[in-house]
Amino acid sequence: MANKHKHNDNKELQTLLVFGPPVILPTLEARNLHKYRFLKAFSSQLPLHQFLNMQNVDPSSIQAILCNPLQQVSADVIRLLPSLSIIVTNSVGTEHIDLSECSRHGVQVVSAGALFAEDVADMAVGLLIDVMWKISAADRHVRKWGPSKPFNLSLGSKLEGKRVGIVGLGRIGGEVAKRLEAFDCRIMYHSRNKKPFVSYPFYSNVVELAGKSDVLVLCCALNEQTRHIITKEVMLALGKDGVIINVGRGALIDEKELVWCLMEGEIGGAGLDVFENEPNVPKELFVLDNVVLTPHAAVDTQESTNKIYEHVAASLEAFFLSKPQIVPAMND
Numbered sequence: 001m002a003n004k005h006k007h008n009d010n011k012e013l014q015t016l017l018v019f020g021p022p023v024i025l026p027t028l029e030a031r032n033l034h035k036y037r038f039l040k041a042f043s044s045q046l047p048l049h050q051f052l053n054m055q056n057v058d059p060s061s062i063q064a065i066l067c068n069p070l071q072q073v074s075a076d077v078i079r080l081l082p083s084l085s086i087i088v089t090n091s092v093g094t095e096h097i098d099l100s101e102c103s104r105h106g107v108q109v110v111s112a113g114a115l116f117a118e119d120v121a122d123m124a125v126g127l128l129i130d131v132m133w134k135i136s137a138a139d140r141h142v143r144k145w146g147p148s149k150p151f152n153l154s155l156g157s158k159l160e161g162k163r164v165g166i167v168g169l170g171r172i173g174g175e176v177a178k179r180l181e182a183f184d185c186r187i188m189y190h191s192r193n194k195k196p197f198v199s200y201p202f203y204s205n206v207v208e209l210a211g212k213s214d215v216l217v218l219c220c221a222l223n224e225q226t227r228h229i230i231t232k233e234v235m236l237a238l239g240k241d242g243v244i245i246n247v248g249r250g251a252l253i254d255e256k257e258l259v260w261c262l263m264e265g266e267i268g269g270a271g272l273d274v275f276e277n278e279p280n281v282p283k284e285l286f287v288l289d290n291v292v293l294t295p296h297a298a299v300d301t302q303e304s305t306n307k308i309y310e311h312v313a314a315s316l317e318a319f320f321l322s323k324p325q326i327v328p329a330m331n332d
């Protein structure tokens with residue numbers, strides 16, 4: 001494959017096409033105005049070719065895209081930019097990027113890999129404890145009624161000893177397992193393949209895993225194999241006391257069926273950081289005290305934001321200086 005990357009020896013600004021926008025953009029901009037011209041495609045409703053035209057930018061001058069999952073980097077975008085060589089996304093997930101088109105055009109994709117694994121696992125366990133102990137519901141009660149008014153929610157449920165089925169035992173799933181072992185949970189998992197060095201029971205069938213679990217924690221990537229991996233059948237197998245935690249992507253669950261199962265009491269509760277059509281959240285969930293909702297915030301700690309900033313800045317720098325990329329440990 002031809003090397004499209006042209007090293008720029010003179011000190012002109014490098015053009016960075018930005019989709020998203022990534023949370024680290026303000027810092028990257030403030031610290032790198034002398035290096036990059038930031039072309040903010042996300043701030044325009046125009047198709048990309050018209051946007052570039054308006055900015056007087058020749059599509060063939062663009063070598064690098066910075067993005068996040070809020071905006072698609074489609075096959076059309078990749079085809080429009082013949083010199084595109086690298087896409088850096090400040091996310092673990094890469095489902096917003098047409099990876100097949102990237103490999104056809106020799107475009108390298110750099111993601112956050114496993115940089116956020118601990119944070120996402122902390123959030124998964126936080127959501128699980130919240131759903132089981134009804135912490136958010138209790139908080140709402142205290143704010144409205146004070147501590148003395150009888151709290152008439154059903155009793156909470158112990159985490160100790162629960163059977164937890166992890167869907168996707170990559171780095172995030174592994175960190176979830178490690179944390180839940182400390183609560184004496186019994187861990188099982190489903191993933192593409194059985195992991196040779198893992199002793200937790202493996203289930204190739206998600207319905208079967210759900211039937212053996214009290215809790216399902218979804219940690220896998222979204223792709224054509226995992227879209228709606230959690231069907232109504234899976235939820236019915238999990239059962240009336242079962243809890244689902246989703247820190248992966250909303251579309252891992254058939255969300256309409258999830259709402260139905262929650263409303264009909266076919267499952268016991270859910271902790272959701274992600275939704276099928278973000279930023280839209282099904283309104284039916286707002287009145288359910290057995291559901292805890294967070295706004296796709298599982299990586300939003302100051303520490304992880306600092307880490308991803310360093311990683312993105314170093315990846316772009318290495319690319320434009322033709323140095324080797326520092327590839328982070330991958331999530332799976």
Ligand SMILES: O=CC(=O)O
Nearest residue numbers: 090091092093299
């Ligand atoms: O959802 C967040 C990510 O993919 O980093």
